[in-house]
Amino acid sequence: MMDFDKLFVTRDWFGKPVRRNEDVKFVKGEATYVDDIDMNCAHVAFLRSIFAHARLKKIDTSRAEALKGVLAVITGPEVAEVTKPLPARAITRPARQYVMATGKVRYQGEPIAAVVAEDRYIAEDALELIDVEYEPLQPVMRIEDALKPDAPLLFEEAGSNTLLDDTMEHGDYEKACREADMVLKETFRVHRYSSTPLENWAIIARHDKGTDSFTVWANDQQPGRSMTTVCGTLQIPTHNLRLIVPESGGGFGIKLAIWPYIVILCLLSRKVDKPIKWIQTRREHLLGGTHAPDGIVEIEMPVKKDGTFLGLSVKDYQNDGSFIHTAGIYGLIKFATMVGQYTIKATRMEVLSIATNKGPTVQNRGVGKPTMTFALERMVDIAAKKLGIDPAEIRFRNFVKPEQMPYTTPSGEIYESGDYPECLRKGLALGEYDQCKKQQAELRKQGRYIGVGISTGVEPGTSNLGYYYTSSGVPEYMGSGEGAIVGVDYDGNINVMIGSVDTGQGHATVIGQVISDMLGITPDRVRVDNTLDSFISPYIGHSGCYSNKFNDVDLGAVIKATEKVRARIFTLAAHMLKADVSNLKLGDGHVHVTNDSGKKVSFKDIAALAYKKITLLPEGMEPGLKEIAYYRNPYAKLPNKQNFNVQLTHSNSCHVVTVEVDIETGFVKFLKYVIIHDCGNQINPAIVEGMAIGSTVHGLGATFLEEFVYDDNGQLLTTTFMDYLKPVAATVPHFEMGHHYSPCPTSLLGSKSAGEGGAIGSLAAVANAVEDALSPFDVKVTSLPLTPEKVVKAIKETKVI
Amino acid sequence: MIPSKFDYYSPATLQEALSLLSEYGDDAKVLAGGQSLVSLLKLRLASPRCLVDLGSIGNLSYIHEDGADNLLIGAMTRYAEIAESKLIAEKCPLLRQTALVVGDVQVRNRGTLGGSLAHADPAGDMPAAILALKADLKATGPKRDRWIKSEDFFLGMYATALEANEILTEVRVPVLNDRQSAYLKAARRPSDFAMVGIAVCLKRAKNGTCEDVGLGVTGITDKPYRPQHVEAKLRGQKLDPAAIGAVAQSITEGIDVNGNIHASPEFRAHLAGVYLSRAIQAAIGS
Structure with missing residues (x-):
């Protein structure tokens, strides 16, 4: 963390709930998204497999090509001929797959062919004229089915549907079991859900015949990497692709997987003489664009009678569907913080990535941590019940203590700061834990069933991208970083470009706050261009808006670039004021001489010297007043299974929830919902609060409503928002928030991640509350979502949800 | 929204609408508030050759009494209008209670009573109220009107007693006291x-x-x-x-x-x- 006295000249903006400056254009519909870019485009539609698993015998596009208005058609086999297969990162078995289906289809909705036509209506009509001959194969949908010895294989060359099976052991787990008074075991299941940003995937591709190069506009969340994956797949040099990311209407991780479609659009754009556009429909998005994997988590926990957790063993089955590019990564993320907030010394984790005929999976808010935290925090409650210890008390006994910070977990993850006991104490107080427990006993006598649940969770950020290769061992990316350009323009105002394009977080506001306090100006003078252009913007392979890295490396790059600009401002001012730099200070958009009242020069005058009156510049000084800087988190370790930090900052939160269950209908009502959040220094508390609540609502969606349901034939039954249910205002409780502030010593501003906490902690908190409410019926919660039917059935018959 | 191609008609009179239905038969769909049909069009689950929009026909949206202890409600009356009607709140609160929980605000502002009944979604809200009230439904055909009892109206999934050339134009609800x-x-x-x-x-x-x-x-x-x-x-x-x-x-x-x-x-x-x-x-x- 930097010395704020040196970093800031004012403290007027940092840490204040400044109103977001980007919102007016969004709410007025004046932001420019991909679909708003009007270039007289032709339009693309995709023919998608109607089967979950089938051989492609024949694709006949002749009738479609003959339709008036159709400009070009491309098929999977044609794409495969001119592209490289998808690069896999985490899996260890060979599996060959292309950006479009060839040979066979592996999920309902997999693209088989694409049509470009004068408009989207014609393109969609043309799809109906493509004749596909399928030879249906038996679909493999469930993990259990995929693991059967005679299961049909998704990838024959892999020889198994298990594409990754790796065990990581840290500390002496066997010893922990020997020393334990008991070893608790449980199996948990988390269903398949996702994020549904308002704006789906959107791409425009234009081919320049003269140079055989491409310009692409896409709402890509990780453009730094897409540059290499797209060009590598197309087998073109990277300078032949200009990738532009305009405003993006929500990401949550799933826009990390847009790049295969960029490849297809590039190929199609070569066939026609105009730019082409594809806007993903909601149905396409729900079918395969994309999901978080469903999974089974088998947990073993050796414990002492006094409640001490001695060890933790997890066997994690991840149903990764059929997208080898990201298969396996959820397990590796779960592994990183598997011990949660506890001083568990011995761990074993077996990570399995299972290929099935479900849709592709990619990073989705929290990436595995929601599942891991659900399983762990449920396990903690099960242990508490078994040992007769209060669920809050057993957590206090096992927490990493603030005096142990920075704390290194058995596998090498470094929790740099945090006060877990204090957060829970605050949560119990605000959540009126003791009163709610008393009320519970009273209400039960009246036949009302309320329950209180606690969940605590680590919320990591800034992924050290070496983690992808934990098992496969050949790291292509390591660490985390970002780039930024900060410049003073003619009028003395500040322009900023950055390699990560905000997807709704409020980056422009926050950057404006930080720069204003660094330069002694007001945020209205800072303009952040929320666009990435690979020919102009600063970027590296890590660039993009994901893994809660903004508060760390993105702002790091902004700060470093601003420092450079500030140094130049001082140098120019010193020349103009004929003063020594050490006698200058910033304030009100001017540089003032400290020892001579009244002598000052404005940013505008300095800019005039830098840009216009350049003959007056000091000998040897470059004109212009714009600086580029890159920043990396310096604490990322090299990939190493034995000692590795998958993530570089660690926020934490605790949720204390009181619910009432209607035992006749299975509906669950919130009586109280408390969130205590610690993300270190908050640059903009209003934004932090919005994110904590938003992510919690996402978690509640997963807990009660959102689920991708497939039938036995692999047909997805939830392809519209009538069946894939999102939380709506009426289903959301009133949240009470408390904060704790443990500054992060390893980020420049002491800030940590803020966008995922609620999506991580809420699942277990609610599940624990529901189980507590139903304790008179001996119901155990081991799976989600908590649908009314499952709740009633468990009360009446099964005793297990 | 990328539906299949269809012809769109916006007749100004009921007679014109009826003659379009007579002409196109089963190839035509009647568009009222659009809250169900448009979703089907979007997903290409319905691909009618022509849409007959009742929105420009002026006299299909009303709530009044007939002087014989009935409430008459025009088929194009929107849920929001039912929910806000003082007359309905006083004479037939069940309609208000039901209209208030149909869909969300947007649906209630656009969706119509007649559209809901004629669409006959097996999980629609308004049909339940209409059945409990023992209301009658007026089917207007090219030659004559006929009244259908609510209990005879719903035949199955999205199927009603309406003929292809008929339009549901009015709902008649008996006003009952002390209910x-x-x-x-x-x-x-x-x-x-x-x-x-x-x-x-x-x-x-x-x-x-x-x-x-x-x-x-x-x-x-x-x-x-x-x-x-x-x-x-x-x-x-x-x-x-x-x-x-x-x-x-x-x-x-x-x-x-x-x-x-x-x-x-x-x-x-x-x-x-x-x-x-x-x-x-x-x-x-x-």
Whole structure:
């Protein structure tokens, strides 16, 4: 963390709930998204497999090509001929797959062919004229089915549907079991859900015949990497692709997987003489664009009678569907913080990535941590019940203590700061834990069933991208970083470009706050261009808006670039004021001489010297007043299974929830919902609060409503928002928030991640509350979502949800 | 929204609309508020050759009394208008209670009573109320009008007693005094289609027993229905929780109960009983 006295000249903006400056254009519909870019485009539609698993015998596009208005058609086999297969990162078995289906289809909705036509209506009509001959194969949908010895294989060359099976052991787990008074075991299941940003995937591709190069506009969340994956797949040099990311209407991780479609659009754009556009429909998005994997988590926990957790063993089955590019990564993320907030010394984790005929999976808010935290925090409650210890008390006994910070977990993850006991104490107080427990006993006598649940969770950020290769061992990316350009323009105002394009977080506001306090100006003078252009913007392979890295490396790059600009401002001012730099200070958009009242020069005058009156510049000084800087988190370790930090900052939160269950209908009502959040220094508390609540609502969606349901034939039954249910205002409780502030010593501003906490902690908190409410019926919660039917059935018959 | 190609007509008179229907027959779909049909068009689940939009026909949206103890409601009357109508609140609160929980604000602002009934979604809300109220529905054809009893109107999934050349133009609801009513639905979220919806219109005798009752049930089977056997069992009964509970489970007797991803047939049948009890109690408390 930097010395704020040196970093800031004012403290007027940092840490204040400044109103977001980007919102007016969004709410007025004046932001420019991909679909708003009007270039007289032709339009693309995709023919998608109607089967979950089938051989492609024949694709006949002749009738479609003959339709008036159709400009070009491309098929999977044609794409495969001119592209490289998808690069896999985490899996260890060979599996060959292309950006479009060839040979066979592996999920309902997999693209088989694409049509470009004068408009989207014609393109969609043309799809109906493509004749596909399928030879249906038996679909493999469930993990259990995929693991059967005679299961049909998704990838024959892999020889198994298990594409990754790796065990990581840290500390002496066997010893922990020997020393334990008991070893608790449980199996948990988390269903398949996702994020549904308002704006789906959107791409425009234009081919320049003269140079055989491409310009692409896409709402890509990780453009730094897409540059290499797209060009590598197309087998073109990277300078032949200009990738532009305009405003993006929500990401949550799933826009990390847009790049295969960029490849297809590039190929199609070569066939026609105009730019082409594809806007993903909601149905396409729900079918395969994309999901978080469903999974089974088998947990073993050796414990002492006094409640001490001695060890933790997890066997994690991840149903990764059929997208080898990201298969396996959820397990590796779960592994990183598997011990949660506890001083568990011995761990074993077996990570399995299972290929099935479900849709592709990619990073989705929290990436595995929601599942891991659900399983762990449920396990903690099960242990508490078994040992007769209060669920809050057993957590206090096992927490990493603030005096142990920075704390290194058995596998090498470094929790740099945090006060877990204090957060829970605050949560119990605000959540009126003791009163709610008393009320519970009273209400039960009246036949009302309320329950209180606690969940605590680590919320990591800034992924050290070496983690992808934990098992496969050949790291292509390591660490985390970002780039930024900060410049003073003619009028003395500040322009900023950055390699990560905000997807709704409020980056422009926050950057404006930080720069204003660094330069002694007001945020209205800072303009952040929320666009990435690979020919102009600063970027590296890590660039993009994901893994809660903004508060760390993105702002790091902004700060470093601003420092450079500030140094130049001082140098120019010193020349103009004929003063020594050490006698200058910033304030009100001017540089003032400290020892001579009244002598000052404005940013505008300095800019005039830098840009216009350049003959007056000091000998040897470059004109212009714009600086580029890159920043990396310096604490990322090299990939190493034995000692590795998958993530570089660690926020934490605790949720204390009181619910009432209607035992006749299975509906669950919130009586109280408390969130205590610690993300270190908050640059903009209003934004932090919005994110904590938003992510919690996402978690509640997963807990009660959102689920991708497939039938036995692999047909997805939830392809519209009538069946894939999102939380709506009426289903959301009133949240009470408390904060704790443990500054992060390893980020420049002491800030940590803020966008995922609620999506991580809420699942277990609610599940624990529901189980507590139903304790008179001996119901155990081991799976989600908590649908009314499952709740009633468990009360009446099964005793297990 | 990328539907298949269709011809769009916006006739100014009912006569024009009817002649379009006569011309196109089954190839035409009538567009009222669009809250159901447009979704089907979007997904290309419906690909009609032509749409006949009733939106420009001026005289299909009204709520008034006919002087013979009936409320007359034009088919193009929107849910929001029903929910806001003082006349309905006073004379037939069940319609208001039901309209208030249809979909969400946007749906209620656009969707129409006639559209809902003619679409005959097996989980639609308004059909349950119409059945419980024993209303009549006016089908206007090219040559004549005819009245269809609500219990004869719903034939199956999205199927009604309307002929291809007829348009539902009016709903006639008898104004009954001393009634208590409620519409309760079980839905995953408030704005969702009912897993079960129960409409109750109840008249209690001075001693508190059930003198008369009308019930409408939706979400359970391929069409909304009126469980007359349950009505018969309730008549003359004391309406305490035990007595209602004894009758409640028979609400799905003889009914082929649907299941989907939100509720299995068994759970739906269970919910139907629970919601019948709760709806009757809510009506008594109304």
